[in-house]
Amino acid sequence: MPDARFAELLKADQEHLIHPLHHPSDHADPFICTRGHGVTVEDISGREYIDGLSGLWNVNVGHGRTELADAAATQMKELAYFSCYVGSSNIPAITLADTLVEITDNEMQAVFFTAGGAESNESAFKTARFYWKARGKPGKAKIIAREQAYHGLTLQTMSATAMGGVYWKMFEPRVPGFVHVQTCYSYRFQGARPGETVGQAAARELEEAILREGPDTVAAFIGEPIHGAGGVFYPTDDYWPLVREVCTRHDVLLIADEIITGFGRTGRWFGMMHWQVKPDILSFAKGVTSGYLPLGGIMVSRTIKDTMDSVEPGDRWWHAFTYSGHPTCCAVALKNIEIMRRERLCENAARMGERLRGALVDAFDGHANTGDIRAGKGLLAAVEFVEDRATKKNFAADRKVARRLQAEMMKRGLITRTRPAAGAHPAPGDMVFFAPPLVITAPEIDRMVGIAREAVEAVLGA
Ligand SMILES: Cc1ncc(COP(=O)(O)O)c(C=O)c1O
Numbered sequence: 001m002p003d004a005r006f007a008e009l010l011k012a013d014q015e016h017l018i019h020p021l022h023h024p025s026d027h028a029d030p031f032i033c034t035r036g037h038g039v040t041v042e043d044i045s046g047r048e049y050i051d052g053l054s055g056l057w058n059v060n061v062g063h064g065r066t067e068l069a070d071a072a073a074t075q076m077k078e079l080a081y082f083s084c085y086v087g088s089s090n091i092p093a094i095t096l097a098d099t100l101v102e103i104t105d106n107e108m109q110a111v112f113f114t115a116g117g118a119e120s121n122e123s124a125f126k127t128a129r130f131y132w133k134a135r136g137k138p139g140k141a142k143i144i145a146r147e148q149a150y151h152g153l154t155l156q157t158m159s160a161t162a163m164g165g166v167y168w169k170m171f172e173p174r175v176p177g178f179v180h181v182q183t184c185y186s187y188r189f190q191g192a193r194p195g196e197t198v199g200q201a202a203a204r205e206l207e208e209a210i211l212r213e214g215p216d217t218v219a220a221f222i223g224e225p226i227h228g229a230g231g232v233f234y235p236t237d238d239y240w241p242l243v244r245e246v247c248t249r250h251d252v253l254l255i256a257d258e259i260i261t262g263f264g265r266t267g268r269w270f271g272m273m274h275w276q277v278k279p280d281i282l283s284f285a286k287g288v289t290s291g292y293l294p295l296g297g298i299m300v301s302r303t304i305k306d307t308m309d310s311v312e313p314g315d316r317w318w319h320a321f322t323y324s325g326h327p328t329c330c331a332v333a334l335k336n337i338e339i340m341r342r343e344r345l346c347e348n349a350a351r352m353g354e355r356l357r358g359a360l361v362d363a364f365d366g367h368a369n370t371g372d373i374r375a376g377k378g379l380l381a382a383v384e385f386v387e388d389r390a391t392k393k394n395f396a397a398d399r400k401v402a403r404r405l406q407a408e409m410m411k412r413g414l415i416t417r418t419r420p421a422a423g424a425h426p427a428p429g430d431m432v433f434f435a436p437p438l439v440i441t442a443p444e445i446d447r448m449v450g451i452a453r454e455a456v457e458a459v460l461g462a
């Protein structure tokens with residue numbers, strides 16, 4: 001790329017393109033990505049990097065799959081778009097809904113399609129309210145979510161998001177009726193009683209919140225089976241089964257936000273399958289198409305679907321969306337799932353996830369600044385760094401540890417996401433995330449971790 005063309009693009013980017021989490025300080029020297037193949041991507045200067053985050057936790061089958069491009073082209077030539085509105089349908093949407101129910105082992109009953117994750121969670125919240133109204137309990141409207149959660153950009157999903165409040169502060173007031181409880185963050189959880197596991201304590205805190213708010217006012221609880229952007233927190237194995245019990249006991253719907261954890265990311269089709277927990281509503285997006293086209297949705301239980309089908313037409317689920325069941329996006333999702341099945345990518349993610357855990361432990365466990373290593377369930381892992389291992393004291397913000405780690409990794413050919421320390425303990429420390437495409441091989445895992453180790457050495461010492 002000639003320098004003049006690069007300068008032109010840079011200027012246009014800075015002047016005319018608004019980015020997610022926009023701030024010009026991030027775009028003085030942006031990473032302009034031009035192509036991808038397998039687990040690697042290439043920047044505008046032709047330099048290759050390992051994509052340590054699968055795009056944005058979504059390119060599950062890896063980059064450069066012409067089969068997906070062909071599936072889109074074939075469907076576009078046949079019927080690019082027609083709506084799924086009242087009385088209409090299309091073949092890819094029907095087939096995909098059927099396939100999705102099948103990969104939940106028929107635990108879920110029916111699917112509504114959106115174009116992304118926030119719309120999916122927004123649909124989940126509205127569906128929870130609808131369900132309770134239809135069942136004669138209109139007071140059940142609140143949503144309980146968790147600290148460190150990320151659920152999307154709409155006003156409701158922003159209000160469900162926590163992460164220290166950074167996503168709200170310039171957009172408040174929040175939508176009323178969103179309550180937060182601690183998540184099952186074993187490394188930093190506060191207030192577990194003697195003899196209690198963190199999972200038990202976190203589930204107890206949820207139950208206390210439901211009782212405090214009044215079960216007749218709470219519609220649903222939402223959580224990511226394993227957190228993504230907040231910090232890849234692995235719950236203890238007792239947590240989700242206990243949460244399911246609490247929700248059932250108090251007539252609170254359980255919404256699983258599987259937007260990152262779905263479609264093989266954790267080594268199973270869905271994250272909740274690790275604990276045999278059945279949600280009432282399951283939100284998905286990202287990996288359903290491996291990011292080749294935008295698509296998301298919710299799946300609901302049979303009880304919810306039956307309730308939706310039982311109301312009078314005037315009380316229907318008045319939830320409209322132009323692109324629900326978009327034929328081209330659904331055709332790509334079908335091909336994506338076919339690839340995942342053919343290449344047994346859930347199994348590969350599980351195997352490579354073990355490899356990743358081992359490599360992270362070998363590389364970081366002995367380092368003085370390693371606080372916590374979270375890995376082992378598929379290709380979703382994080383390392384959290386602290387200034388003082390004994391006290392869990394975080395690095396001061398002006399050390400910019402996460403940002404410097406990211407820069408050092410990029411220099412060495414690995415692009416991934418980091419999260420800066422969010423304050424003093426028990427706020428999370430500086431973290432590096434690992435969520436490569438599910439096609440990754442053992443030598444690529446080793447290379448990725450090797451680069452991360454060198455970056456840590458460059459920033460924090462050996
Ligand atoms: C767990 C989770 N939920 C919801 C969302 C929102 O998805 P989208 O950005 O597609 O709206 C994200 C996005 O990263 C996510 O990680």
